[in-house]
Amino acid sequence: MAATFFGEVVKAPCRAGTEEEEEEDDEGRRETPEDREVRRQLAKKREVRLLQGQTKTSLEVPLLEKYPCSKFIIAIGSNAVAFLSSFVMNSGVWEEVGCTKLWNEWCRTTDTVHLSPTEAFCVFYRLKSNPSVFGSCPRKNMQITILTCRHITEYKTPEAPSSLPSPFLKALKTQTYKDAVCCSLLEQPNIAHDLPAAVLSYCQVWKIPAVLYLCYTDVMQLDLVTVEAFKPALSSRSLAGLAKNIPQSTEMLKRLMTTSEIQSNIYT
Amino acid sequence: MFVPCTDSAPDLTGCTLLMPAVSVGNVGQLAMDLIISTLNMCKIGYFYTDCLVPMVGNNPYATAEENSAELSINTEVYSLPSRKLVALQLRSIFIKYKSKSFCEKLLAWVKSSGFSRVIVLSSSHSYHRNDLQLRSAPFRYLLTPSMQKSVQNKMKNLNWQEMEKSPCIPEMKDSELCIRIPGGGITKTLYDESCSKGIQMAVLLKFASEGDNIPDAIGLVEYLNEWLQITKPCSDSKPSTLPWKFPSSWRLLFGSGLPPALF
Numbered sequence: 001m002a003a004t005f006f007g008e009v010v011k012a013p014c015r016a017g018t019e020e021e022e023e024e025d026d027e028g029r030r031e032t033p034e035d036r037e038v039r040r041q042l043a044k045k046r047e048v049r050l051l052q053g054q055t056k057t058s059l060e061v062p063l064l065e066k067y068p069c070s071k072f073i074i075a076i077g078s079n080a081v082a083f084l085s086s087f088v089m090n091s092g093v094w095e096e097v098g099c100t101k102l103w104n105e106w107c108r109t110t111d112t113v114h115l116s117p118t119e120a121f122c123v124f125y126r127l128k129s130n131p132s133v134f135g136s137c138p139r140k141n142m143q144i145t146i147l148t149c150r151h152i153t154e155y156k157t158p159e160a161p162s163s164l165p166s167p168f169l170k171a172l173k174t175q176t177y178k179d180a181v182c183c184s185l186l187e188q189p190n191i192a193h194d195l196p197a198a199v200l201s202y203c204q205v206w207k208i209p210a211v212l213y214l215c216y217t218d219v220m221q222l223d224l225v226t227v228e229a230f231k232p233a234l235s236s237r238s239l240a241g242l243a244k245n246i247p248q249s250t251e252m253l254k255r256l257m258t259t260s261e262i263q264s265n266i267y268t
Numbered sequence: 269m270f271v272p273c274t275d276s277a278p279d280l281t282g283c284t285l286l287m288p289a290v291s292v293g294n295v296g297q298l299a300m301d302l303i304i305s306t307l308n309m310c311k312i313g314y315f316y317t318d319c320l321v322p323m324v325g326n327n328p329y330a331t332a333e334e335n336s337a338e339l340s341i342n343t344e345v346y347s348l349p350s351r352k353l354v355a356l357q358l359r360s361i362f363i364k365y366k367s368k369s370f371c372e373k374l375l376a377w378v379k380s381s382g383f384s385r386v387i388v389l390s391s392s393h394s395y396h397r398n399d400l401q402l403r404s405a406p407f408r409y410l411l412t413p414s415m416q417k418s419v420q421n422k423m424k425n426l427n428w429q430e431m432e433k434s435p436c437i438p439e440m441k442d443s444e445l446c447i448r449i450p451g452g453g454i455t456k457t458l459y460d461e462s463c464s465k466g467i468q469m470a471v472l473l474k475f476a477s478e479g480d481n482i483p484d485a486i487g488l489v490e491y492l493n494e495w496l497q498i499t500k501p502c503s504d505s506k507p508s509t510l511p512w513k514f515p516s517s518w519r520l521l522f523g524s525g526l527p528p529a530l531f
Contacts, residue, residue, distance in 0.1 A: 037364075042432065046401065077487075082276060099336075124303065137288075143457065155524070155525050156520040156523065157520070157524050157525060158519075158524070158525045159524070159525045160524065160525050160526055160527035160528065161524050161527075162527050162529075163527070171323060172325070172326065172338065172339060173337075174339055175338065184338055185326060185336075186325065186326060187328070187336075187516045188325060188326050188328055188330060188336070188516055188519070189325070189328070189517045189518070189519055189520055190325060191323050191324060191325035192323065192324050193321065193323040193324075194322070195322075196324075197322040197323045197324045197341075197342075198322035200325055200341075201316075201322050201323075201341040201342065202326045204314075204324070204341055205314045205316045205341065206271075206338045212324075226313050259523060
């Protein structure tokens with residue numbers, strides 16, 4: 001407990017996250033079968049569901065079992081997705097093979113059964129024309145590339161953050177990833193968390209070669225300079241040969257920017 | 269589940285497992301960092317779980333360019349075979365409602381691996397101390413019944429203070445007394461489960477508050493050192509030098525550098 005300036009006693013925050021544990025203990029004693037059932041239903045509603053590409057029916061087997069591949073690329077966040085769409089998916093023909101449907105208490109959409117294309121949280125695409133990108137390879141021959149962005153204020157450095165040349169790329173790789181990375185590695189004490197960390201943790205534990213390219217930027221919305229900061233990744237083995245037409249990609253990127261700018265302008 | 273780094277699982281029978289509880293000030297975790305770093309323990313595997321928030325980073329104990337590029341995740345297992353010591357480090361917080369599941373999985377692993385004993389390093393809110401606790405040293409210990417037989421005498425010789433029982437319901441005057449560890453995270457759950465499963469477990473904790481908890485961590489490892497003698501003080505070293513090696517990841521704990529324009 002701590003007393004504030006005005007004299008009221010408030011609970012001091014605990015960064016080890018233990019306050020919830022104490023509440024949980026108290027709740028555990030008072031939890032009824034109805035509470036447990038509500039919690040179980042909520043957990044079921046929050047489950048991530050994998051759907052087939054065209055039919056939107058549930059995928060019974062894991063996606064990579066149905067569509068084994070040697071290169072799996074994941075883009076998280078608007079800038080990483082824009083980079084992948086403009087530079088990689090703009091070259092060659094990609095077909096949609098699946099998507100995920102998920103719901104949690106932060107989602108604005110109330111309809112969990114039908115998700116419109118603009119609300120899709122995750123869509124899986126497969127390169128139709130390039131047989132080297134997929135094939136019947138055992139898990140160990142697969143290589144994973146993850147692209148995402150983080151705000152530059154999260155980057156810890158002895159210099160002031162304002163002096164950093166934003167945006168810039170940093171990499172983290174698993175032990176079995178032996179290829180060269182196109183930028184410097186993320187130095188301690190910096191860490192990655194959320195979905196990129198979950199994927200990289202899985203790959204590190206199960207010895208799957210994986211690399212995370214993290215772009216530190218001061219603009220988290222769709223931004224041309226931030227998206228172009230991912231370009232060095234095109235020289236890496238995982239993305240090499242997938243981006244065929246750079247000038248066309250840059251054009252597509254500019255069109256994406258214009259579209260989003262119009263949508264986000266609240267003054268007209 | 270435990271996943272070894274190499275193809276063959278290491279033999280952990282008869283080893284002592286040191287582990288932190290994610291607790292106030294992260295004191296247990298900081299203490300584990302000091303132990304792993306000072307003893308130069310090597311990573312033998314991961315305790316892969318979905319119960320903690322995911323995080324990754326490069327080697328937090330890197331000493332040179334060569335070993336700085338090894339990826340670390342949120343739950344890792346280290347060992348020092350010469351001292352039959354195994355250390356589990358937890359680097360993130362528990363996901364809501366998953367802490368009990370984690371305790372169950374952990375204790376199942378403890379039993380199946382044949383650890384001789386478990387030592388949990390933890391902390392408790394210093395503002396919850398009663399008057400007696402305020403006047404005494406801020407360290408406490410707890411032993412499960414199966415551990416008491418082997419170690420109780422040692423604790424008495426060290427003049428250590430056992431964690432006092434407090435009213436289960438503080439608002440009630442004649443409430444029963446029980447062990448309460450506010451701010452201790454999973455410490456109480458681990459202790460209770462170990463008591464009922466007959467696991468030899470000792471809990472070492474320090475009363476602490478949030479802030480710069482490095483001194484608390486040093487205090488806790490010194491407390492542990494009184495018992496386990498992990499590092500022996502050198503007679504010729506200066507009294508001001510600490511035997512504990514800070515890991516390289518402890519840099520910039522309170523943020524990046526300041527912009528010169530501020531001044």
